[in-house]
Amino acid sequence: MAGDTAVIVLDIDDLRLARGARTILDGVSLDVERGEILALMGPSGSGKTTILRAIAGLERFDSGRVTIDGVAMTGGAAASARTLRDLRRKVGMVFQFHCLFEHLTAVANVCLAPVHAHGVAPADAKRRALDLLKTFGVEHRADALPRQLSGGEAQRVAIARALAVDPPVLLMDEPTASLDPERRAELGALLAGLRQQGRTLVLSTHDEDFASDFATRIVRMQDGLVVSGAD
């Protein structure tokens, strides 16, 4: 792993996005190396979440380019289905409110994409899903429905779901928003473990303490611009 640290897995180049008269991203450029835990910080409306959504292919941007592990997405037209499919093998996302599929149990949430998007045999997918849940300490909740889970449990299931398709980059939107201090520490340890595996993490947060304790780099944004930490 140590030899890979100089590899850039995520390259954001002059990303611009406006909605009507409002500029949301005003030319954001950012390189992220493998194994980084990068914390995007800044006031509400500064564009942190929009950047995550743009990287995940959920937000169309006007110009610029996002390259993740060799897959490039350019601004202007909507990305093709093929580009999006390739992109989504490279990047996983954990939403602020987790967005677990309400009609499926925890383990079924984790199995859905491997089975239906990657053609993994259901029995194999389930075995791997249970392993992931065990890694994150929630295997005893495998058969629970999302509404039966606590906030911390739901977050761990959501991380397991995103990692089930093994993406090199994991995006997390406000991961500490619903956690008490003890759970925040546990999350920090979990992220450190993921980093040890060679994954790259990009997270948006308001939480200065969490960022300074666990992030390897802090990038500050304001009004759609990176104001510090770009390199």
Add this chain to the structure above:
Amino acid sequence: MTVAIPGLLAAAILSAPSVSALSAISAASASALSAVSAFSQAPQALRWAGDPEGGAPFVEADPAHPDQLVGFDVEIAELFARALGRSTEFVNIRFESIDQSIARGDADIGLSGIEDTPARRTALAVSMPYYEFREVLSVRDADASHVHALADLRGKRVATLGGTIAYEILLRAEQEHGLQALSYDDDVHPFTDLTLGRVDAVLLDNVLAERRHRVMGGFTVLPETIAIGHYVAVLAPQNGPLRDTLNETLRGAMKDGRLERILTKWRVWNDDQPKLYARVLAGEPVPPVIGFDTSSSAAAISRWEATRRYLPSLLRASVVTILLSCLSMGLAIAIGVAIATGRVYGARPAQIALTAYVELIRGTPILLQLFVLYYGLAAAIRLPAFAAALLGLALNYAAYESEIYRSALEAIPVGQLEAARTLGLSERQVLTLVRAPQAFRLALAPMTNDFVAMLKDSSLVSVLTVLELTKQTQIFATNLGSWVIPGSLCAALYLAMSLPLAALARRMERQWRVTPP
């Protein structure tokens, strides 16, 4: 006054907030009250009930003055009123409900080509007969040479008007001659369906058959008499004295030729009538129906015996109801899903077309849709009655189902869809694996509700001659002259169908409900 009150109310409701609306209502009700008291002081009009839909020569709206009624029953009602020194007041009641309306006092007498039957003689005060008719068969011209009696119609479909002697004769003939009886709510569509080939014969009285034959071709009224019956006026059972007065009037009109003049004017006078009058005036008893054994009719037997006899046909009708509801609902769900998916995911023109369909269906009465499907489109596509009923209910309910599914689809939070997309699922997979399964759970309760509603709405298809539970109950009640037992049985059967459905729905909802472990 009756025009002024709704007008005033409507103006008040449209124009003004609560205070003036309230004062308008109180003013209107005060004037309504004074109208009622003024009315009670005037000589009371003779209220007579009839069904203008039955048409000429009985009762129909005057083609030249549609707000006036003409027909021989109208003139006989006037004859009665003159003899009593009263004016006439017409009460519009559906043909099959006249008996019940008279019994509960909605009108003083019923006059609308009403047949003398054992059931009516038991349940109501019945006047002496004033007209003799013959039940005759009508067939398509090509069949006229080889059909002479009901026995020649084995395996054939024979239509008539519901709640008549003719229908009872056909029900008996189902057993004896193996034909299939079909009950219509009016006396026009049996003949149109005869010429369209949907039925093979029509049994109705000669007055109706000849009237229809004068305005449309393609069928022959056979000369053979199947049975003989009479028209009478009906009154509530406690109205015996008024009935006796009316009988005196009828006797006088038979003797002095007034009745003959009325019937001649309406082209229904024939040689049978003088013979009937001679018997009536000689005081001879006239049996309700001649040539058809009425000893086993429902009115002549105990109610429990009647129940025992009718229960199998009610159960058969329940099977039709449940089969029709299940098939229609299945089809409605399939079409509804397609419409909802098209409205949420389709291109703009598809969305507009589907929205137009939904609004058209929701904005027009289902009865109209059924009529258009069955009769309106008959020239282009001749659907069998059951198929038209199934399709009509399905197309109607599909509009409502699609709205349930559309709103359920749109109720799924966008986060669920985005989470599915970031996992690499295709748009189709997002729909089938995440959005639709969650929407289905939301739609389940309103869907169950609609299914129960469908069970009951399926009774509407009786207008297309489909004999389902409500129609069968109505026939039972007409023959029996009472709604108590048929109504109770019918309600019990509907509940027996809807309660398990509700229980099943509750079970499904429980299965998916989130319960703490």
